[in-house]
Amino acid sequence: MSFNSSRGSSVVDFVLVAPLLIVVFVAATQAEMFLADKSTISSAAIAGARDASMADASSAQGIALAQKILSGKKDLSNSAKISISREQTSGVDFVRMTVECEFKIPWLDQVVHISSTSRALDEKAL
């Protein structure tokens, strides 16, 4: 009986490496999902603030638009907290919209909070 045979070693190699490969793949997928969610939240904040700042629009319209953009992703829309306020920066009036959501990482049982803020010129104050 020979113990120096390399027969079957590739299967053992694969079994050893597969868990590491799976971890790398899952981490990359999760990072991509995080970036996609972050992008959606930014879009919602930008569009919502812009809509609410129009001369003939109300804050409720801006919030409704942000919610509509988030509604494409159920996890985000269920956990979304949208706030809107008015402020003055460098003597100019702005509408500020902040969108906060939760991003869940199931395999780590963790929740990461993502938020995005956008300001638009308050056209009602012009």
Place this chain on the structure above:
Amino acid sequence: MKISTDEGNVIVEFIGVLVALVVPITIIASASVSISQAYLATEVASRAASRAFVISNTEINARKHAYAVSKVAMQDHGAFDNSVVTKISCSNSPCLSPSGYVTVTVQRQVSLALPAPFGSRKILVKASSTSVVDELG
């Protein structure tokens, strides 16, 4: 001495290859994210600034609003620093002449975190937006 052997720890080999592949990929991905974030910020800032300009009642206010809006939009995207430049150009004089075009260009230099042999590379990211002054003024 036998040199041509397959012996070795597969996990060590795998980690060696992974590091050799993952490090450059991470650097490239990070540079690409920085550039796309800066582009999004300049795009949003130029569009908001050009609209702010054309809806203002006087040219002094228009410039004040456009610069303020551009700065705020860049700050909101975490992309405001000393390299941000906002330029305003008009097709007619005065700028707020009815049916005139106002173009706002926002640019920013993005520093890429490349390793020493590549030097500190900087890329200029620029976006322009044009709005029309309302005919009714």
